[in-house]
Amino acid sequence: MRNSMTERTRPRRVPKRVRHDRETIEQILDEAHVAHLGITVDGCPHVIPTLHARLGDLVCFHGSAASRTMRALAAGVPACLTVTLIDGLVLARSAFHHSVNYRSAMIFGQATPVSDLDERRAALEALVERLIPGRSAEVRAPTERELRGTSILTMPLTEASAKIRSGPPLDDPDDYSLTSWAGVIPLTVCTGPPIPDPRLALDIRPSPVVSEWVSRRC
């Protein structure tokens, strides 16, 4: 599936870096642990870090039902949700061409509050699964009171684009004869050893869901 371009998602500066295929956008959303949500309050942009999860064609996020941001979003103000993964440092032969390899996705639109309790439950489950797949089945499910006290919002992925930089540095032709090392330093997110809650009983060990997820990333 391919998103059609809009005035906001049309590439302007480096078109070769921009993608509109849904698969790329979904992969970026599904890998990132944090999104940055932009809304305009009294004429001023606010950029707020938030957890997110994808639910099919939607991206969802949550917050306290009393939060000013969530209330503004629920009222339908325009929003922009951006997630960025940094894949590597790009070390060029010139200061000017230093960069990073990255994958980012940017979603424009309005957020819609999720009112149905079952849909709220599904969204909260997706947010927990975004942390560690399989985790939600191992913990106490949300109560109706918890679900009602949370504001859950979704944005459709219809007006979205991705931007990707990958590969080696691009130096000026004359600089390729310089003797500075040039290339990419890959960056990944790694896990350290799990830190048990100090209030955890000593005989409770991480479940296979948790320990296998951790061991794949350290």
Place this chain on the structure above:
Amino acid sequence: MRNSMTERTRPRRVPKRVRHDRETIEQILDEAHVAHLGITVDGCPHVIPTLHARLGDLVCFHGSAASRTMRALAAGVPACLTVTLIDGLVLARSAFHHSVNYRSAMIFGQATPVSDLDERRAALEALVERLIPGRSAEVRAPTERELRGTSILTMPLTEASAKIRSGPPLDDPDDYSLTSWAGVIPLTVCTGPPIPDPRLALDIRPSPVVSEWVSRRC
């Protein structure tokens, strides 16, 4: 040094997580590899990932002088720059209390274009040093033409705040008797082995500045 609170940086929801001391804000800016910059264009927020660096009391970032975003910022539209570091996954005994440990800094204000060539050079150097300290001395310095073709902007750190979550999950009192493992999975950014530019001469090895930086993080 402590920033005074403004209407925009006053904590609203969880005051214990908010800090206004400059040292905390600077540490977060100095550790993050990417910032998310928010501006409002035609009434719609845009959240753009960008490289940033701190120059004393300022945070700087750059872009093509032809970019629409950079031109809007240079014209003085309100901006918000947010950086977020994810330190760990917080696994609670209930789905509802799952979270992440994070440190974020949010800076409100207007951006000021840097016109002086020496100041532009200093900013570009800071941006390269933000990637790997010591790198800028090892590569070709920017030419006057490169410096003139780049738009470099700064924002003061005067209206800024940090938000931090750390420590174990906070479960509901009744849930501490559940048998799910609970605790924190630490997350860090790690480096992989440097990937040489395919156009690099075979006998050029990474400098100590590069290889020591990499070895401290893998």
